[in-house]
Amino acid sequence: MTSEANEPDLTPHGVNVFFVSFVVASHQVKTIKQALEKHNFLDRTLKISPVTSDHKNRSSSEICSIKHGYYTPGSHKGCQLFPLGETGRPEDQVPFPCSQAVTEQRHAIPTNLELRLANRQDKEARTMHAKKKVLCKIGVTDQAGIEVHLSFRAAPSTHLQESTKSPVAHAFREWLQALPSPVLSTWLRIDSLHKSCKWTFTVYGSMLLLPSNFLANDPWPELLAQHLRPYLPNLYTIIGQKLKVTHIAIRAPIPALLPSARNGVSPSNILRSPSALVPLLGDFGQPNLPPCMRNFKNAFWVRTVQNHITQEWAPLYTMFSRGNISEKTRLFDVISSTSASEKGQSGREPRDMTAVDLYAGIGYFAFSYAKAGVGKVLCWELNGWSVEGLRRGAKRNGWSTRVVRTSSKEYPLKSTAQGSPEIGNERFLVFPESNANAASRVNALREQIAPIRHVNCGYLPTSSASWSIAVRVLDPMEGGWIHAHENVAATDIQQRKSEVVEIFQCLVHQYRIQESSPSFIVKCQHIEKVKSYAPGVIHCVFDIAILPSPR
Numbered sequence: 001m002t003s004e005a006n007e008p009d010l011t012p013h014g015v016n017v018f019f020v021s022f023v024v025a026s027h028q029v030k031t032i033k034q035a036l037e038k039h040n041f042l043d044r045t046l047k048i049s050p051v052t053s054d055h056k057n058r059s060s061s062e063i064c065s066i067k068h069g070y071y072t073p074g075s076h077k078g079c080q081l082f083p084l085g086e087t088g089r090p091e092d093q094v095p096f097p098c099s100q101a102v103t104e105q106r107h108a109i110p111t112n113l114e115l116r117l118a119n120r121q122d123k124e125a126r127t128m129h130a131k132k133k134v135l136c137k138i139g140v141t142d143q144a145g146i147e148v149h150l151s152f153r154a155a156p157s158t159h160l161q162e163s164t165k166s167p168v169a170h171a172f173r174e175w176l177q178a179l180p181s182p183v184l185s186t187w188l189r190i191d192s193l194h195k196s197c198k199w200t201f202t203v204y205g206s207m208l209l210l211p212s213n214f215l216a217n218d219p220w221p222e223l224l225a226q227h228l229r230p231y232l233p234n235l236y237t238i239i240g241q242k243l244k245v246t247h248i249a250i251r252a253p254i255p256a257l258l259p260s261a262r263n264g265v266s267p268s269n270i271l272r273s274p275s276a277l278v279p280l281l282g283d284f285g286q287p288n289l290p291p292c293m294r295n296f297k298n299a300f301w302v303r304t305v306q307n308h309i310t311q312e313w314a315p316l317y318t319m320f321s322r323g324n325i326s327e328k329t330r331l332f333d334v335i336s337s338t339s340a341s342e343k344g345q346s347g348r349e350p351r352d353m354t355a356v357d358l359y360a361g362i363g364y365f366a367f368s369y370a371k372a373g374v375g376k377v378l379c380w381e382l383n384g385w386s387v388e389g390l391r392r393g394a395k396r397n398g399w400s401t402r403v404v405r406t407s408s409k410e411y412p413l414k415s416t417a418q419g420s421p422e423i424g425n426e427r428f429l430v431f432p433e434s435n436a437n438a439a440s441r442v443n444a445l446r447e448q449i450a451p452i453r454h455v456n457c458g459y460l461p462t463s464s465a466s467w468s469i470a471v472r473v474l475d476p477m478e479g480g481w482i483h484a485h486e487n488v489a490a491t492d493i494q495q496r497k498s499e500v501v502e503i504f505q506c507l508v509h510q511y512r513i514q515e516s517s518p519s520f521i522v523k524c525q526h527i528e529k530v531k532s533y534a535p536g537v538i539h540c541v542f543d544i545a546i547l548p549s550p551r
Contacts (some may be wrong), residue, residue, distance in 0.1 A: 024109065038138065172199075247302075249284065291317075321364065351374070356455045360380060367399075453479075480545075488537070497527060
């Protein structure tokens with residue numbers, strides 16, 4: 001009868017939990033150790049130690065038992081080792097044939113693998129099968145002479161390390177421990193499963209977003225395919241309860257192309273739709289619904305606050321980029337600094353100027369212009385869901401908005417006596433159409449708006465398609481600044497700067513030559529490195545100043 005310390009660690013379901021060690025000859029130690037390390041299976045909290053170091057103190061029967069492939073209870077760094085996970089009783093021992101006489105020192109290599117066995121009958125078969133599977137996985141083809149020893153350690157394996165403070169990790173632990181016992185009858189320790197996951201997450205109101213690589217690392221793809229996928233809904237329910245959210249999804253990068261059409265051609269994702277978002281919990285709505293008031297009313301909307309500015313969007317239909325917050329913040333300083341630099345010339349305050357956002361989205365940068373004090377912001381956006389998000393967000397910030405329904409038969413802006421459309425005091429004038437029409441729209445409005453001094457071209461990977469439009473909408477007399485967004489290789493930023501300036505110089509020469517217009521100087525005043533877009537690729541903003549030449 002073994003002591004209490006040597007009793008199996010029983011889960012709440014009565015399953016024996018064993019920790020795996022491979023016992024090998026001295027000449028095999030380096031090979032097996034390196035293979036286990038390569039696959040993160042080596043338990044670094046325990047040392048590799050000899051298993052026959054106390055043979056001089058054993059009886060002849062114990063030594064004989066080892067030579068015939070048995071291993072009776074002995075010490076291994078505070079752990080009791082038994083063959084095949086037995087309790088140490090002689091009647092439970094199972095022989096392991098050895099390929100050579102035990103004349104060479106043998107060592108126990110501890111792993112972080114865990115074997116859970118629900119009954120005694122399948123113990124030998126399951127252990128041998130698992131041994132073969134693991135050794136093949138780590139690339140060990142010659143398995144002769146390698147024994148499997150299972151141990152009961154003092155620390156219960158079902159308790160995860162409390163080092164992480166992530167509530168998602170705690171919910172994950174609760175889910176693992178509630179799984180039916182046969183599901184975890186594998187060579188895996190629960191804390192190893194825990195370490196293999198990514199615990200980063202983002203919460204926007206009642207929605208939680210998990211990273212795209214959540215449950216993507218080994219061994220999760222295989223486990224989900226074989227055992228655990230039916231139990232995932234319960235995991236998301238527990239996470240939702242822990243974090244008090246009603247909706248959970250896996251976020252993913254905005255794809256450049258939409259799923260292939262019937263003819264096999266993948267159209268460009270010009271609307272920046274989050275088609276790769278994977279809903280996990282809660283009703284996000286039906287994908288690909290057209291933007292209309294009824295669908296807006298029934299959709300799931302979330303909002304967040306950045307720089308004391310509220311933004312609102314429908315996650316299934318509209319993207320939101322948290323990483324652009326640095327650029328949103330910078331625009332406050334850009335507006336104030338450019339205004340201050342010109343006070344000696346035009347004396348124009350932000351409220352006395354107009355800004356244009358050619359890719360407005362839900363108001364990422366347009367709201368920053370308004371917050372900085374710009375009197376009016378003209379916006380162009382093709383995605384009707386983003387337009388509705390912009391309208392809702394503006395309302396929450398106390399800004400008035402007019403959406404120009406250009407597709408309707410009746411143009412929504414009344415005409416003045418001179419024939420130009422009449423606009424009111426709305427802070428935002430939004431055109432839900434291609435920005436290809438922006439220059440003509442602006443020309444019809446110039447008499448009723450303050451000079452356009454800032455134009456934002458916030459489209460990735462390049463906004464170059466809008467640069468000629470940006471040049472044409474700037475005030476023809478005062479000029480201004482164009483903020484051109486580009487993805488650029490980190491090593492090519494200065495070269496790209498020269499190219500961008502040259503392109504704008506050509507555009508100014510092409511579009512700005514008028515008898516009444518002054519000559520303009522084009523230069524890049526600043527390059528803002530917003531964020532890393534991909535390895536070696538930087539999201540940059542080139543601040544292009546197009547200003548009258550000094551007289």
